[in-house]
Amino acid sequence: MSALRPGTTPPPSARTSVPADAPAATGMSVFGDGPAATDTSARPEALWRSGGPVRSAGPVVTELRLSAFASHRGADFPIGPVTLFAGPGGSGKSSALRAYEALARLGGGDPLDEVFPDPAGCVPEGAAADGQGRRGFRIGCTTDGPAGPVRLDLAVQAEPTLRIVGERLTGGGEILLTTALRDPGRSTVQAAWHTAGAVPVTRAPLPDDRLGTALLPLRVAGRTEGQLQVLAAAEQMVVALRSVFACEPQPPRMRGPVPAGDGRLRRGCDNLAAALERTHTQCARRHARLVAAAHTGCAGPVTALGVERLADGLLHATVGRDGGRATPVGRLGDGELRYLALALVLLAGPGVLAVDAAGEVPSAMQTLTVLADGLDRDLDGRQLRGLLDLAVSIGAAGHLRLVGTVTEPGAVRARETAGVMVVDLKP
Template structure:
């Protein structure tokens, strides 16, 4: 099949480009339950050019401010949202900020960026590369899905006056390639299961690759605990943890009543990472019906969670995220795939923010322990990669952007 080339911002060539991290063999130690992203590519995105990063069971991007660690997570989350079917303008509300600094516009005033990833699973390694025009109009101008040495899907902008791209996908039947227009504000890979009949061997390969990529991308929870919003009481009944973890107390009530084993592990984690003795975690129902978290201290003593320091609240929220799953987290997992065949990826920008070394060590140990079953992966950023390297934590892939 001859690949269609985008009109602008050409996609990088297919092929292995992974850069090894601190623990390049970490990815082989855990067998994921379902498809997972194993490489993130930032061909031209923000401060990154020609970059490819390994993604293991626990991956940490480290480096000083401005090194691009947060933008790497931003690109990962953007791919996840596109894989979930979100429109382009919602995924990139400020697309100009994603264009590499110093990138000049072409004769038509067009500038853009390129991102991509590789997802491993039953269909083998599948690569997705996306070229996005940021100016003058936000649109996807090129996309390529490859697997098994074949180009399975390409899209290209053929008529700038139309809000579509020309797509071509592998058929391997009487007609070797199927061509059709697709909207330029949606990821074509996410639309393929609705467009491909699955009658020929080639169509089945396309569907398997597209579904693998979509499942790997959709099972993502971006977590940004906000301690200042976690101190106030919250309404009862809001039992799905939100991105900012501000409804922590309501989720604690749910885990206490519905997830006894995991709640016990959360109590143990709180004891390991919070000051003083922690014997229980629960909630107190206030006269107005709202809830606030409470830490049991033994001997009948208790501490309202709102009195904890920022680091302790962030630690507690992150431990809760690692110990729960899609049924408790506000994540758009692939509903048509059984949870036992999915692997949740937690994105945590500023993982070590306000945490001391002991708390970070406990969280990494918890992530590795929970992830050993293949149902959880953690991708985060840290400001002090040297501290992580000094601990020599086996199984952690450290990508030091400051080197």
């Protein structure tokens, strides 16, 4: 089945109710793939033992759609405050997080070729090329916030040339933006966005290597009610997508001394010592809570988390023990280091993480989403439970969400934790 097929009808899960006279892009139809088969990748009994409703401080992603991406077809995944994808190898856990991160990077303005360095690997296996030799993939999401539910659907051509060939933003019962490829010889798509003024629709070309929704705040004047609706929806989508930190702690790179730098924790957490120094000097309350968390996840008593500045100016992290002893973090096991790094990520917030949040929006009105592929890697049951309890507790304030993947043993532990939603995938 082709991932990009002209003239087809969206599956029921991908349709949006819009007025009959809503603006629609012409040219290649990219948001359908024929009648959808029953989605078997996500069990409807995905478990969410909720500890009560959580009101987010800012816009958040509430649904991830993989209409045709890697091993997924017609898949809609709910995203809650703490969401974990589980399933055997090959079920698509990591690809779901890869799609989420891709949308986040596009929302932040990254070009398409940097977001998808291997686009052919995103095309569903067995997808045949259309009559023009094109293959591609489709992803999307829904956000919730002040503008209400806002839906983004994106179609990407992977072959023969990587480009966005269709984008649709909907909200409030209106199609607010559509783009379509008109001339394959140009590196642009034709965009049409809702105006609801003297001219009901504004049309203009947009680059085919950027997310059009992220460009709308620079292109829409905001003079009419329709334009204001478009701006509100686009800004909500962009803020929700940009407020993401993908975390992949690498214990071998966390053991040695590091330069002080700016103290913002990087994706691999290799500058753990620099981030600990920053929390110790600037976030005393969070640092104290991190010490308490370390006591739960590290072997032996933990009384402090310190940082030593060596003669050459490098920083070296230590774990305080009873009697004033200090253990270098390099002596910790891989599971302890991963636990410590993930706990720091959950507690630190955007001010300590290397995340490109929306600077024009106050941090108090944003909700950070942490993406953690292989969350339970090297962790024992006690450590995983400690991290999940921490995520649920912090998430209750509405400023943080966690989306990760776990193995089946980790999923068993997660199902026992109130406030955690487990989405079971099948190969």
